[in-house]
Every structure is written in structure tokens, then in C-alpha cells.
Amino acid sequence: MIRMIPLLALILAGCAQIPFLNRGASTSTGSAPAEAPAPLPAGSAAAPDTVVAPPRAVTASAAALDTVSEEQKAAARAEAAAAPSGGELGTVTVALGDPADPGLWVKSDLVSGDTPGTVRTGDGDAIAVTLRPLGSDGGAQISLPALRALGLPLTGLHPVTLAST
Numbered sequence: 001m002i003r004m005i006p007l008l009a010l011i012l013a014g015c016a017q018i019p020f021l022n023r024g025a026s027t028s029t030g031s032a033p034a035e036a037p038a039p040l041p042a043g044s045a046a047a048p049d050t051v052v053a054p055p056r057a058v059t060a061s062a063a064a065l066d067t068v069s070e071e072q073k074a075a076a077r078a079e080a081a082a083a084p085s086g087g088e089l090g091t092v093t094v095a096l097g098d099p100a101d102p103g104l105w106v107k108s109d110l111v112s113g114d115t116p117g118t119v120r121t122g123d124g125d126a127i128a129v130t131l132r133p134l135g136s137d138g139g140a141q142i143s144l145p146a147l148r149a150l151g152l153p154l155t156g157l158h159p160v161t162l163a164s165t
Contacts, residue, residue: 062154067102068145076104076149079128080118089117089131089162096154097141104149105130108140110162117164125150131162 089110097107104127106119111131119142120126127149134140144154152158 062099062144062148065099066145066148068104068149073104073127073145073149076127076129077125080120080126087164089164091159091161092140093157093159094119094140094142095157096147097143099144101143102145103130103143104128104146105132105143106140106146106160106162107132107134107142108162109134111164115164117162119146119150120161120163121150121152122159128165131164 089108092106092108092110094106094108097105106117106129108131111117111133113133115131117129117131118126119129127146129143129146139157142158142160147154147158150160
């Protein structure tokens with residue numbers, strides 16, 4: 001045990017030479033404290049006093065994220081109008097789902113697997129969509145292209161009626 005004390009003292013003395021362990025202390029010559037280390041990259045484990053840049057804002061517009069063409073939206077409207085009235089599943093309140101998830105779809109807990117169906121607004125506008133199971137405890141979601149095809153605002157909650165075809 002006595003032999004370990006000098007070794008421990010030597011190790012601790014060496015730690016004083018490591019800048020991030022010796023913040024605010026002056027060097028033996030009395031000069032200014034050592035420079036603080038550079039900030040860690042975003043996403044890495046950071047000390048509480050480390051400055052991390054805020055996340056960048058997404059700059060893609062709704063039109064850029066909407067990968068469904070106007071022709072495909074028109075076909076979805078026509079398909080919904082011509083679709084036999086399958087079983088109405090119910091009314092749900094939808095919000096915008098993942099904007100990067102392409103296609104015309106609605107996720108809700110009213111279906112247990114991917115099913116062809118229709119979504120109809122209170123104004124009577126309807127399109128053909130793929131009805132997908134929600135798979136989580138959140139609320140019903142609708143794709144960005146489906147919202148745009150129905151002429152609904154991207155923000156807010158929208159009551160819609162879902163039906164299978």
C-alpha cells in the first residue's frame with residue numbers, strides 16, 4: 001500500500017497537465033489559463049457546459065416532399081368516386097404523418113393490415129388510399145400527398161371518414 005502512494009501522486013500530478021481536467025487553473029508560470037477544448041460534434045455525449053450548435057431546420061418544401069404526381073392524385077380521386085362502397089370503417093381525426101414516407105396512405109387503428117380504401121373529408125372530397133395499421137399509441141396519420149390531394153392544410157387535425165374498398 002505504501003508503495004502505491006507515490007505512484008498515485010505521480011499520476012495525479014500528471015493530470016494537472018491535461019487542459020480539460022485543469023480548467024480555470026493557471027500554469028506554473030502564472031500565465032493565463034489554457035484554452036478550453038473545442039465543442040464536441042452534435043449528437044455526441046457532451047459535458048453540461050459544452051456548447052452544441054442547434055439542429056438545422058428542414059428546408060424542403062411540402063411540394064418537394066410530395067412525390068405523388070398530379071396525374072396520380074387525379075386517378076386516386078377518380079378511383080374513389082368509382083369505388084364500390086365497401087364497409088365504412090369509421091371517422092378518425094388525422095394529422096400529418098411522416099412527410100418523407102411517400103404515397104397516398106392513412107394510418108389508423110381501424111385496420112390490422114395494409115388495405116385498399118378511401119378517405120373522405122366532411123366536404124365530400126375523397127381519394128383512394130392505402131389504409132395502414134397505426135402500430136403505435138399515437139393518433140391517426142395521413143400522408144403529405146394525401147393531404148394535398150384532398151386540399152387540406154398541412155397543419156391541424158382533420159376529421160375524415162375511412163372506408164375499405
